[in-house]
Amino acid sequence: xxxxxxxxxxxxxxxxxxxxxxxxxxxxxxxxxxxxxxxxxxxxxxxxxxxxxxxxxxxxxxxxxxxxxxxxxxxxxxxxxxxxxxxxxxxxxxxxxxxxxxxxxxxxxxxxxxxxxxxxxxxxxxxxxxxxxxxxxxxxxxxxxxxxxxxxxxxxxxxxxxxxxxxxxxxxxxxxxxxxxxxxxxxxxxxxxxxxxxxxxxxxxxxxxxxxxxxxxxxxxxxxxxxxxxxxxxxxxxxxxxxxxxxxxxxxxxxxxxxxxxxxxxxxxxxxxxxxxxxxxxxxxxxxxxxxxxxxxxxxxxxxxxxxxxxxxxxxxxxxxxxxxxxxxxxxxxxxxxxxxxxxxxxxxxxxxxxxxxxxxxxxxxxxxxxxxxxxxxxxxxxxxxxxxxxxxxxxxxxxxxxxxxxxxxxxxxxxxxxxxxxxxxxxxxxxxxxxxxxxxxxxxxxxxxxxxxxxxxxxxxxxxxxxxxxxxxxxxxxxxxxxxxxxxxxxxxxxxxxxxx
Amino acid sequence: xxxxxxxxxxxxxxxxxxxxxxxxxxxxxxxxxxxxxxxxxxxxxxxxxxxxxxxxxxxxxxxxxxxxxxxxxxxxxxxxxxxxxxxxxxxxxxxxxxxxxxxxxxxxxxxxxxxxxxxxxxxxxxxxxxxxxxxxxxxxxxxxxxxxxxxxxxxxxxxxxxxxxxxxxxxxxxxxxxxxxxxxxxxxxxxxx
Numbered sequence: 001x002x003x004x005x006x007x008x009x010x011x012x013x014x015x016x017x018x019x020x021x022x023x024x025x026x027x028x029x030x031x032x033x034x035x036x037x038x039x040x041x042x043x044x045x046x047x048x049x050x051x052x053x054x055x056x057x058x059x060x061x062x063x064x065x066x067x068x069x070x071x072x073x074x075x076x077x078x079x080x081x082x083x084x085x086x087x088x089x090x091x092x093x094x095x096x097x098x099x100x101x102x103x104x105x106x107x108x109x110x111x112x113x114x115x116x117x118x119x120x121x122x123x124x125x126x127x128x129x130x131x132x133x134x135x136x137x138x139x140x141x142x143x144x145x146x147x148x149x150x151x152x153x154x155x156x157x158x159x160x161x162x163x164x165x166x167x168x169x170x171x172x173x174x175x176x177x178x179x180x181x182x183x184x185x186x187x188x189x190x191x192x193x194x195x196x197x198x199x200x201x202x203x204x205x206x207x208x209x210x211x212x213x214x215x216x217x218x219x220x221x222x223x224x225x226x227x228x229x230x231x232x233x234x235x236x237x238x239x240x241x242x243x244x245x246x247x248x249x250x251x252x253x254x255x256x257x258x259x260x261x262x263x264x265x266x267x268x269x270x271x272x273x274x275x276x277x278x279x280x281x282x283x284x285x286x287x288x289x290x291x292x293x294x295x296x297x298x299x300x301x302x303x304x305x306x307x308x309x310x311x312x313x314x315x316x317x318x319x320x321x322x323x324x325x326x327x328x329x330x331x332x333x334x335x336x337x338x339x340x341x342x343x344x345x346x347x348x349x350x351x352x353x354x355x356x357x358x359x360x361x362x363x364x365x366x367x368x369x370x371x372x373x374x375x376x377x378x379x380x381x382x383x384x385x386x387x388x389x390x391x392x393x394x395x396x397x398x399x400x401x402x403x404x405x406x407x408x409x410x411x412x413x414x415x416x417x418x419x420x421x422x423x424x425x426x427x428x429x430x431x432x433x434x435x436x437x438x439x440x441x442x443x444x445x446x447x448x449x450x451x452x453x454x455x456x457x458x459x460x461x462x463x464x465x466x467x468x469x470x471x472x473x474x475x476x477x478x479x480x481x482x483x484x485x486x487x488x489x490x491x492x493x494x495x496x497x498x499x500x501x502x
Numbered sequence: 503x504x505x506x507x508x509x510x511x512x513x514x515x516x517x518x519x520x521x522x523x524x525x526x527x528x529x530x531x532x533x534x535x536x537x538x539x540x541x542x543x544x545x546x547x548x549x550x551x552x553x554x555x556x557x558x559x560x561x562x563x564x565x566x567x568x569x570x571x572x573x574x575x576x577x578x579x580x581x582x583x584x585x586x587x588x589x590x591x592x593x594x595x596x597x598x599x600x601x602x603x604x605x606x607x608x609x610x611x612x613x614x615x616x617x618x619x620x621x622x623x624x625x626x627x628x629x630x631x632x633x634x635x636x637x638x639x640x641x642x643x644x645x646x647x648x649x650x651x652x653x654x655x656x657x658x659x660x661x662x663x664x665x666x667x668x669x670x671x672x673x674x675x676x677x678x679x680x681x682x683x684x685x686x687x688x689x690x691x692x693x694x695x
Contacts, residue, residue: 070571136575143582150589159600165592166529173536173586174524180543180579181517187572188505188550238607295615335646 003052004061004500007074009045010084010127013038018120027111030310032095039092039123043412046081046088046500047124051346053081054480055289057492059228060133060500067502070320072155073133073194077493078484079330080130083259085131086334089466090251090341096459097244097345100403121435122148122248129256133194135183138260141205142224146172149253152245153237160240175223179352182216189213194266196497205339214269221264225257227315228285231308234294238307239300242347250307250409251341255333258314265318265490266326273321279408297355302430305339306423310336313419316412317397320404328396328484331478335381335389335470342378342463350375350454351432362434367447370457372435374464379431381467383424384479389470394420505549512547516542523680529594529604534659547572547579 019037021031053059058077065071076084098115125145131137150172154165187193188202189209200212219230226234234254239247267297289309296302314336317329347357352372354362367371381388398416401409470477487493520539523531551572556562560656594604601607 027583136578140578147589154593154662157596162593162600163607164609166597167609169590170524170532173590176582177520177536177543179540179640180540181546183575184546184550185574187547187575192570205509218610236612239611251596251677294617296611298611301611372556463646 003049003056006045006049006052006060006061007059007061007131010042010049010088010177011074011124011131011140012118013042013045014124014127018124020119021116021120026415028113031113031116035120036092037097038120042123043092045083046085049076049233050078050081050085050322053078054483057396058487060496062500062502065502066251067190072137073196073497073500074131074137075133075164075195075493075497076131077496078478078487079259079262082256082330082334082480082484083129083130084339087126087255088123089251090337090463091119091126091248093459093463093466094244094248094345095468096455097121097247098242102194106415115155118148118151118409119248121145122152122315128251130259132281133195134196135186138263139176139179139183143176145253145256146176149249153249154243155242155245157325164237164240167233171223171233171237175220178216179220180222182213182220183266185205185216186213190230195499196494198268199270199494203271210269210272211468214264214274215262218274219258219262219266221260222281223257225254225311225315225332226308227257227260227261227281227307227311227398228286228288229324231285231289231311234308235304238304239298243300243344243351246304247341247344247348251337252485254311255308255314255337258311258318258333259328261315262318262326262329262488265321267493270489273319273343275319275321275406277321279412280317283412283415284312285309285315286442290419290426290474291424297359299350299359299430299434300344302426303343303347306426307340309419309423310340312381313394313397313416316416317400319412322404323482323485323489324400324402324403325397326488327481328393328400330484331389331396331474332393334477334481335393338463338467338470339378339381339390342460342467343375343382345372345460346371346378349452354434356425359430359433363437364435365447366435370461374460375435377464379427380424380466383427384420385443386476387471389467389474390420393470401452404445420430420472424431447486505552509545516545518542527534527605529590529597529606532606533590537583537587537588538620539606540579540586544579547576573632596658 017034019112021034024030024034046436049059053076056061059081060073060076061074063072063074095116122145125143127141128144129138129141132141150165152160155166183193186198186202187206190198192201194199202213205213216279223230238249241249265278286309289312291306292308293302293305293312296305310332314329314332317325317327317332319325349371350362350365351357353368354365356362364391366446377388381390384394385388393418398413401416517539520535520537520542523535523538526532526535551569555568556566558567558573597604661686677681
């Protein structure tokens with residue numbers, strides 16, 4: 001069997017399963033089994049794809065084998081295969097969590113049966129965005145995942161969620177319109193949208209036009225990735241959704257934006273890194289994000305702000321425009337997807353056990369040692385305490401920045417270290433207040449993990465276990481990231497796509 | 503290739519009108535803005551497609567047919583725009599159902615943080631080192647603020663940390679946290695602007 005046929009599977013399999021689960025709308029148990037097993041299978045296939053891409057270089061499939069390169073091309077190079085692998089692991093674990101109560105959010109008669117089909121469509125959209133070999137297919141991938149996310153962020157359509165969702169939908173629609181505008185300019189100027197052909201033709205354009213296209217696309221992807229000054233929508237809209245939805249959004253959706261920025265900066269405009277501009281954006285994203293987090297009294301919002309802040313680290317790696325910076329950014333994306341998802345999932349458990357996510361209402365959760373451990377490990381990891389992967393990722397990025405030796409990179413390093421410390425303060429405040437302060441409420445609430453389905457605890461432990469295992473796997477993973485970064489700068493992408501053309 | 507100036511100007515005008523509408527708070531106007539801007543962008547695709555030609559069907563002479571690719575893209579974009587409009591309409595109707603209007607409201611938690619800053623209070627995540635077990639009186643200040651619903655600093659807040667009695671009153675169990683989802687409670691002060 002030709003391995004290239006494996007490339008579209010992460011897109012097709014969840015879409016197919018979405019149809020099946022929609023048919024099973026009246027049987028939630030069966031829905032859950034179908035989507036969990038599909039996503040597990042998806043993760044296994046993604047692992048195969050990832051290993052194959054590592055061994056044989058970029059795997060390319062021209063869908064439908066249309067002549068003269070008129071068809072759609074899907075490409076799994078090392079970077080996109082790794083992203084597909086991590087996202088499929090995350091989705092396979094998170095799909096266990098949603099419960100009727102979470103999704104409906106106490107609204108009567110809320111349509112909970114749409115969760116699983118929509119979640120699977122979201123997975124397909126994310127995979128499509130990672131595998132897309134041209135700008136327009138990337139746009140389609142974005143739209144698939146956005147539409148699924150519109151539905152998920154407003155599940156149950158309660159007042160709070162409609163308000164939060166409105167902001168999210170309007171911002172996303174604007175960014176989609178801008179993306180379409182950018183694509184029309186690119187096509188008008190070059191006559192192609194393929195990632196393989198664009199670099200050559202873009203380089204032949206007038207420099208002013210090149211910069212216009214690059215900045216327009218940066219704005220589009222910057223909105224998706226929540227980069228300063230385009231980040232304001234995120235902390236407003238994420239926290240009200242069900243915990244499992246927020247977890248996946250926080251883990252995956254912003255990283256799709258970062259991934260698109262990497263593609264843009266390395267494949268489309270390798271000669272124009274815009275280092276200074278992106279470094280300033282990265283520094284401001286890091287600092288403003290984390291200062292916002294310190295002001296919050298609600299855990300989900302606090303974590304949403306740390307999410308914005310840590311996007312800055314990835315942008316820092318991309319901004320450097322060096323292979324080391326890029327490798328650091330890739331490692332950091334993997335680390336951050338897993339850690340942020342784990343934290344949001346654990347906060348979902350805290351909400352169920354403690355009855356709230358507001359710091360002034362929580363307390364005494366240390367009476368539940370397993371929950372405390374599940375929170376503390378990823379929290380320290382996010383703060384960058386050795387030996388966790390957050391530390392390794394930050395060191396890689398800081399190393400990369402110091403290598404370039406420019407003064408602005410030095411400022412970025414300082415900002416990065418400060419952000420890391422402030423993150424630690426933010427997450428430890430949660431630790432101190434939610435877990436150790438006396439419980440303020442007079443109501444007797446028995447704190448115990450028993451209120452949770454056992455499989456949740458197992459799945460959350462597995463997720464936290466994976467974040468810890470990144471420490472052990474850091475060696476192979478950094479090597480892989482370095483190879484992926486080398487691939488990107490080496491032009492392997494271009495060569496593979498041309499060779500595979502029917 | 504000479505692009506059609508009329509199409510470009512029409513596209514630009516539509517996008518400008520769309521952006522103007524997008525800046526409104528009402529979801530219906532935003533929807534109109536999205537549709538106008540989207541159609542403007544679709545016109546720009548037609549500009550990018552170059553001169554008109556024969557229908558792009560196999561068998562026609564190759565250099566006389568129109569470029570089929572932008573047409574395919576515009577078709578995709580139109581389908582997506584249709585779905586977007588349907589979703590925005592549903593969202594706007596739901597918003598109207600819940601609140602009696604379809605304007606996008608401000609974030610609740612955001613305004614709480616802002617009011618605390620104006621009242622010169624510490625962040626809610628902050629723990630007063632001196633106040634020991636009663637450090638959570640800050641939530642008393644927060645509740646008072648929210649119930650009053652104005653931007654003036656409350657005199658009681660200056661006494662926080664010293665008056666546990668006040669805090670006890672403020673955190674009676676039936677007083678609900680504003681940060682919790684109050685979605686179903688009528689008149690919780692956020693939507694009725």
